[in-house]
Amino acid sequence: MEGKMKKYLMGLSILIFCANAYGEVVDLGEKNIYSETGFEKNLRNSTTSPFIITAKDIEAKGYTSVSEVLDSVPGVNIQEGLHPAVDVRGQGYQKARATVQLLVDGVSANMLDTSHMNMPIDVVNINEIERIEVIPGGGAVLYGSGTSGGVINIITKKYKGNNNIRGGVGYQVGSFANNKFDVSAGTSVGNFDFDVNYSKNRKHGYRDYDFTNSDYFSGRVNYNINKTSNIAFKYSGYRDKYTYPSFLTQKELDSNRRQSGNDKEINEKNRIKKDEFSLTYNTKIGDKNDLNILGFYQKTDIPSESIEDYTTExxxxxxxxxxxxxxxxxxxxxxxxxxxxxxxxxxxxxxxxxxTSSVDFRTVSQFKDTKKAIKIKDKFTYDNDGSNIVVGLGYTDNDMLRVAKRELVGKRVLADTKLDLSKKTFEVFALNTYKINKVELIQGLRFENSKYNGTRKNNTDVVDIKKSKDNWAGSLAINYLYSDTGNVYAKYERAFTSPAPGQLVDKVETAPSIFTYKVNNLKSESTNLFEIGWNDYLFGSLLSADVFYSQTKDEIATIFEGGRPNAHDTGFKSTNLGKTRRYGFDLSAEQKFEKFTFREAYSFIDTKILKDNSSNFEGKHIANIPKHKLVFSVDYDISSKLTVGADYEYRATTFIDNTNNNGKDKAKSVFNLRADYKLTDSLNIYAGINNVFGAKYYNSVVLDKSGEKTYDPAPRINYYTGFKYKF
CATH class of the missing domain: 1.20.5 (Single alpha-helices involved in coiled-coils or other helix-helix interfaces)
Structure with missing residues (x-):
């Protein structure tokens, strides 16, 4: 089966490019990218192979969340379930918390605590998004620590200079009592632009006890100082109440894959509260300088409490x-x-x-992440050919608080942990692009200093942390513009990931179920990336291809005893693996044949742990990384008003853990259908079926404390329908 799939994928990758020779010309317009330098740049001047998803793409496909959008991108994998995890270029889901940067309008959404919580990626109203830019394996000079996997930048809509009232309203219902409501409005008055957005999402998930009830609001005020200068203030807030079921044993899975896995009633309260304030100033100084200043304050609070009857135990x-x-x-x-x-x-x-008549077992946890930063960038164009240098500096003050308490109420405290840590980072960088006729030479260099401070308390055991780390990143690239639409490039990039504060302390078992905390000597990891890529417009289609090889030294990994993360009664340590290697390639294309539009994308990646402190992992493949991912979609315009479409996604099996001794999870092979009907120029209705053939696969497969596999089943066939009205 595996051999047949490889032949099929290879044949399809050849077909992707051969098919374009017969495609009808499509006017896609000029493609630009913003995330590579922080300023607008034509795609043919890019030394990456980015994936760009526009608002038009999001509307046409009927996406309802950021995680759904990202799951359609080759080279990007989404672990569905509670707080979906995102991985780019084979980092692994847990690792990607620290090595993939998620930005919203240039503001980092990553949390300082990378050990326990995924970064919340579905906190933006999908209808507010103008475009999402995914840059695989790039961005170290501009964005610093944590970009060896890549950068995802969500750019929201910014209306300007329209005195009419604008906005829209939408509503969607779906399987599992899914209800989603969106509304937006805005206008311009004189030199001011005003916009507000609100989204409500309430749904029960595929499994029992899977529930979320979230609200998102954003407001933006922009003042146009003159034709080349503006200052904008934005606030966004996200609130969520949720519960999520437990993993299932094989026996429970065979009995009923939709059950909660909870063997008793639990009184549980889980919340997410996120607030963000940002102030952005853009101006042009003369004809050659573009200045951007960004300041922001961000606070994320994730409290949880559960109480269950523990009398019998x-x-x-x-x-x-x-x-x-x-x-x-x-x-x-x-x-x-x-x-x-x-x-x-x-x-x-x-x-x-x-x-004793009754005893309650109470678990309380809280994750707080507070971030204050100022970022300054200036682009100076120094010759008539467009050669330019982008220089920047910045300062980020990031604080984290993690509290965890487990107790038998009124009887005894089993665990009382508190982490109060901070990481303060100073950054300076320069990115130069020198143009000689059709050749562009790019050089970049970045310096970053991080200071760590704080305490980690476990019951009466207190450990102080105080460290400082210097890191640097660099890039060299050559870009050849061989035609008016195409380019081919080669680049080298050195990236780094500095440790999170919580990773600087290990939890060591000194006696059975007795633990103490010790400060370790964890080093920053460094990655050397080599990439060759190609981008072009041929026959109206944007084509992209890249081949890459990366090697990471001192890769940071958190190892849990028994292979079970987040267990309170197990020890863990953060260590530097000797060396890891990743290589692969990405292909993407689009064709239009009269009323048909086809899009194909395929990514291949192979990962391996080359050197390790223990023989358990050396020579093994990195867990949770599929070698193959294929995305195929087709749209058919039945009329000017009615469009139907289909999507297919294949994601290969992955190893469950880094030992490779516990088998693989199940491949994902899912087929979706959708339809959109335009009633008027302002109103359209849509509907869709996900996982049409009811394929069985899993959001996640992990090992429990005894080493047995446990499962989080993914939804089978499900439906949705809704409407959107714009004014």
């Missing part, structure tokens, strides 16, 4: 201790003093057992 524990003491008291020759002490302890246990 608690009484069982007391009874077990009492039985053990009775056995010890029956031993002949026990010293009198010891016998008295043990008898007193037994009496206390029996009294406690008799007086």
């Amino acid at each position: 608690y009484k069982g524990m007391l009874a077990g201790q009492a039985a053990k003491l009775r056995g010890e008291l029956s031993v002949p020759g026990l010293p009198a003093r010891a016998r008295i002490a043990m008898q007193n302890r037994l009496n206390a246990l029996l009294a406690e057992l008799g007086s």
